[in-house]
Amino acid sequence: MDIFAINFVTYYIGDVNFFNLHFLSYIMLLWFVTSYFSGFYKVYRFTNVLRIITLSVRQFLIFTLGYFAYFGIFREGIVINNQLLILISILLGVTFFKFLGFFLLKQYRSLGKNYRTTVVLGFDDSSKKVIKIFKSKANLGYKFLGFFSSRTYKNPDFLGTTKECFEFIKNNEVDEVYCSLTEINESQIKELKKFTNERNIILKLIPNSNELYSKNQDIEFYDNTLVVLNVKKLPFEFAENFYIKRIFDVVFSLCVCVLILSWLIPILWILVKLESKGPLIFKQPREGLNGEHFVCYKFRSMKINLLSDKVHATKNDTRVTKVGAFLRKTSIDELPQFVNVLLGDMSVVGPRPHLESLSIEYQKEVEDYLKRHIVKPGITGLAQVSGYRGEIKKKSDIKNRIRLDIFYIENWSFFLDIKIIIKTLFNVFEGEEKAY
Incomplete structure (x- = not known):
């Protein structure tokens, strides 16, 4: 407008x-x-x-x-x-x-349109003020479902104890949860935060008005009288960050496809075909955004084998061809994934996409593994430029990768992407020890 x-x-x-x-x-x-x-x-x-x-x-x-x-x-x-x-x-x-x-x-x-359903954890003075606003200010667009508390109340809005809130939220459409900081302890807040993040539910904390809080917290004022602390959002929850990253992905990938792949593909087609039979492009299903599968493209660096979709390459892997070894060492084999970026399956920078079989295994070993699925996988990533790429030899390898992936998701910025891309280019020219 x-x-x-x-x-x-x-x-x-x-x-x-x-x-x-x-x-x-x-x-x-x-x-x-x-x-x-x-x-x-x-x-x-x-x-x-x-x-x-x-x-x-x-x-x-x-x-x-x-x-x-x-x-x-x-x-x-x-x-x-x-x-x-x-x-x-x-x-x-x-x-x-x-x-x-x-x-x-x-x-x-x-008029009761465009509302958000809410529940409140706690029934202290601050919580009562929130509930009062939800009930009296219809033009704010909040539909109050009820409250939970560690105590039992003979109140028509009482839904159960704080422990019962998880089951209620699972079975009902809840958009926002307001939690009094006097109602639950720190470990319970962490549990609630994880629970709401997994279900894309907004969590807001109701502070005690007599306490002081960090200036880094996002403070909101309801009806000019009530203070509510908003839990920090992840960078990709802001639409502008999503569009900035997508525009950069498209522009950067178009440049690579036009300036590099246009002449490199015919040359590699000849070299790869001379050494082994099979197509130039290797296609493999990987897990992407929200765990959905997509076809990931790479220049074929191995002989045709039955284990390519099940087992990652290891050091001195006999399946890798001579041309393929060079492609892997220089990361040239990853260049077709810029087509994946243009198709919208991947991003230039992000957590690396995993095979489904390995993903199921890693979920059992790393608690926050699924969190990496809330963004598109990348051609390169923070974990890769930090030395965690290639073969997984011990549990700490995958745990460190996931730790860095999650750090990237929670601390993303456009300049962090640029820094990772520059570091990737340096690694390519220097040669990476684990690129096999």
Whole structure:
């Protein structure tokens, strides 16, 4: 709606200095960039009007600076009419849609639509305030199912003890869990956090108002009076991070396919065919996002054998051809996986995809193994550039890999991906000891 407002204003005023591809491209890109960094669209169902005004003022100030910068950079020395008219019209149009959408959505939620189902763990003073807000503020869009407590209450909203909450959540559609920090201990919070993460349920902690908490915690205010601590989200739970990573994956993979694979494939087809019979491309089912299977592509580096889908290559493996040994040593055999990236099965950087048979085995040995499935597998990863690649000789090898995979998922950033890619390139040129 904001982009529509920007385009409509320039069209309606009809000034050719503004209603042209050059200006509109600049102004829309400026809007996207400034709104991302100002957090303009970080508006939630509990966000109040004052917060909307604060976000708008911040966004408009930054946008205005970028708006006038256009004329200084591209139209220096030229008198342009309607500058202020266009700017004020854009800001008024955006403000109109912002508040119109905000109030209409609240009205829609007050009718019982677009709600989120919630349960509360605890029945202390802070928990009662949360429950009161859920019941009295219908326009927030929360459907309160009931509460759990270590004590028994003769209350129609009482659903059972805190231990019984897990079974209830399994059997009912619950979107958010609010937990009082005075109700359960630290180990129980960890158990609850793991439980909600596995089911994609939002967990929020209700602090004791008399206690102080770390400034690194995400604090939210409900109805301007109640403080709620929001459990830190993983980087890929933010949509903007997902799109940043996907755009980079597509651009980077296209460059590799066009600049490298286009001429490398014919050469390798001849070399691989001369040494052993079989196709150039080796296809193998691997586990990807959410544990779903996909076909992983590699340049064939082994003789055709029946164990290729069951057993990883080991040192001095007789199945590996001479050309294949070079391909593995330089990691060239992995290059076809950039096609997997373009198809959306993989990412350039991420946890390496495993065979299903090995994945089942590793799940028994590593507690948080399945957590690595919440992101797409990668051609390279933090574990690989940290020395954990190749043959699994002992349990600590796979545990260290998973530990680094999970660290990557929880601490992802665009620059971490770049750092891993650069480290991978250095490893390729230096040669890796475990690349066999």
